Amino acid sequence: MTHWIIAPIVLPALAAALMLLALRGSLALQRLLSVAAILGLCAIAAALLMLVTKTGPEAYFLGDWPAPFGIVLVLDRLSALMLALLAGLALPVVIYAIGSDWDARGAHFHPLLQFLLMGIGGAFLTGDAFNLFVFFEVMLIASYGLMVHGGGAGRTRAGLQYVAFNLVGSSLFLVALGLLYSVTGTLNLADLAEKLPHLPDGDTALLRVAAVMLIMVFAIKAALVPLQFWLPGTYAAAPGVVAAIFAVMTKVGVYATLRFATLVFPPALHATDLLIAAFLLPAGLATLGLGAVGVLGASTLPRLAAFAGIASTGTIIIAIAHLTPEGTAAALYYTLHSTLATALIFLLADLIDRRRADLRLDHPAPVANPGLMGALFLIAALALAGMPPLSGFVGKLLILDAWQDHMLQVWAAVLVTSFLMILGFARAGSLLFWKPTEAAPPIRPEPVALLAPFVLLAGLVALTVLAGPIHDWLRVAADDLHYPKAYIDANHLAKGD
Amino acid sequence: MELLVALTIGVLTAVGIYLMLRQRSFPVILGLTFLSYAVNLFLFASGRLALNAAPIIGTTDTPTDPLPQALVLTAIVISFGMTAVILIMAIGGNLAAGHDRIDLGQDPRDDA
Incomplete structure (x- = not known):
């Protein structure tokens, strides 16, 4: 048992506490510590990624209590991958926050960011359903603070709605956990996977209710239709840099869906059968459609980014709904791509809006340094619409390949929405950059902030160039998910009652 | 006993949902609170209801489940x-906007 597994949770927690207790007065020191902690997180995530590639799933028993009685963290390929994605996204986001002075517009940006990283990292690592709930709450309470960072009436009111929506989600989560516990007597994920196939017939109905409620909770987090209403308002009102890190928060919902749909409620489980897939496919298709239409009709750039994010989550869910290793590998690849690309478009939306006098897309207002902004916008649009040469194209190709047996529905939906998104991005781009009426107002140069989009871009390019080896690795991760014997064995479940 | 607990949970949930659908932030928060009471009772009942049973082994003949x-x-x-948190945000929103409606889009500043 290696203690490094808990490091991604402990490191941000310590950094945040230190900032709050000792570095309250100095933004410069907070920035320094925040960047150092995130670099540390990147290093740990990379080390864990190598570890899991070498040894397979490994468990960490908190307080050395044996599973399923104590809480257990499980590192498998999926959780290591999501941790690496989180760390890789946090780095450009913190660079941007510092470079653009967003972190100076309100108190406690860096401690909240660290707590958010702790919550998300914990949600990825935990092997216990109730602990997943707790880490969700850690993540959410930090996100409430970040969401209203900088203040303002519109932002606070959008934040209120966001909190209310998520509180309902948390209540549903607790009800689902209560149902699960009442029929199985355990909340350890591996133990649930062992016990559910032997469930007495009389408890099947309760279990199915629990499964549907859990998927609903994760659908709220992932913003799937018809539970997406909170996202456009929230993300568009949040500070651009916060919206960029929130790009990985919807992926927490995706992660949890994937974990439960493969480990706890696999298609082979008689009690739930294909219940999950029956929900996921229509929800994914509707989400993708709504996102694409939203991109086409968005009134401001942050809303366009939010709808592009919704569409990309829909695409991932469609891939997951196939519930085979091929589909899951495609979903994981697209998750990597879409998180980076969505964060990129949110940062760009913020960069461009600071260079214009008017926020609305259809009001003519020139953009300062249009060449660079236009080029970055074009690249982000290509990535999000899934056009060659970037990784979005590879991802969509993998998803279409996995869904060969249901060409009509899925292929039509993915291809038509890609076209709609191209139109939407072309509309936004030409409104922004092709109407040079007068010279834009001069702006303060921000070399550090401009570094962030290029870091994200480098990630997308790496994802494209290394698509082959990455996909092979993800394929093994997907096999581990669909045949979770190694994951369950890593828990060393205590036998006998 | 079971009927009483089930009815209580049901009534609390119904009250919570009704209040949550109101337009002003204070009833919505009250509704969320009622819903969380209902959920807490429900969680408590998920370990099965038992009378006069402490969750400690050795104190009674049939100890109840401590985990719930x-x-x-x-x-x-x-x-x-x-x-x-949500109360503070509601107060902040009310002070900043001058009203406590929870729906967006009514205020021209919402798009900012």
Whole structure:
């Protein structure tokens, strides 16, 4: 048992506490510590990624209590991958926050960011359903603070709605956990996977209710239709840099869906059968459609980014709904791509809006340094619409390949929405950059902030160039998910009652 | 006993949902609180209801399940903290906007 597994949770927690207790007065020191902690997180995530590639799933028993009685963290390929994605996204986001002075517009940006990283990292690592709930709450309470960072009436009111929506989600989560516990007597994920196939017939109905409620909770987090209403308002009102890190928060919902749909409620489980897939496919298709239409009709750039994010989550869910290793590998690849690309478009939306006098897309207002902004916008649009040469194209190709047996529905939906998104991005781009009426107002140069989009871009390019080896690795991760014997064995479940 | 607990949970949930659908922020927060009471009771009942049974082995002949009580404790603490956060945000929103409607789009500043 290696203690490094808990490091991604402990490191941000310590950094945040230190900032709050000792570095309250100095933004410069907070920035320094925040960047150092995130670099540390990147290093740990990379080390864990190598570890899991070498040894397979490994468990960490908190307080050395044996599973399923104590809480257990499980590192498998999926959780290591999501941790690496989180760390890789946090780095450009913190660079941007510092470079653009967003972190100076309100108190406690860096401690909240660290707590958010702790919550998300914990949600990825935990092997216990109730602990997943707790880490969700850690993540959410930090996100409430970040969401209203900088203040303002519109932002606070959008934040209120966001909190209310998520509180309902948390209540549903607790009800689902209560149902699960009442029929199985355990909340350890591996133990649930062992016990559910032997469930007495009389408890099947309760279990199915629990499964549907859990998927609903994760659908709220992932913003799937018809539970997406909170996202456009929230993300568009949040500070651009916060919206960029929130790009990985919807992926927490995706992660949890994937974990439960493969480990706890696999298609082979008689009690739930294909219940999950029956929900996921229509929800994914509707989400993708709504996102694409939203991109086409968005009134401001942050809303366009939010709808592009919704569409990309829909695409991932469609891939997951196939519930085979091929589909899951495609979903994981697209998750990597879409998180980076969505964060990129949110940062760009913020960069461009600071260079214009008017926020609305259809009001003519020139953009300062249009060449660079236009080029970055074009690249982000290509990535999000899934056009060659970037990784979005590879991802969509993998998803279409996995869904060969249901060409009509899925292929039509993915291809038509890609076209709609191209139109939407072309509309936004030409409104922004092709109407040079007068010279834009001069702006303060921000070399550090401009570094962030290029870091994200480098990630997308790496994802494209290394698509082959990455996909092979993800394929093994997907096999581990669909045949979770190694994951369950890593828990060393205590036998006998 | 079971009927009483089930009815209580049902009534609390119904009250919570009704209040949550109101337009002003204060009833919505009250509704969320009622819903969290209902959820806490439900979690408590998920370990099966038992009379005169402490959750400690050795004190009674048939000890009750201690885990749901630990879960409820966690859930109560979390919902308490969340209620405090949402109250502060509601007050902040009310002070900043001059009204406490919870729906967006009514205020021209919402798009900013």
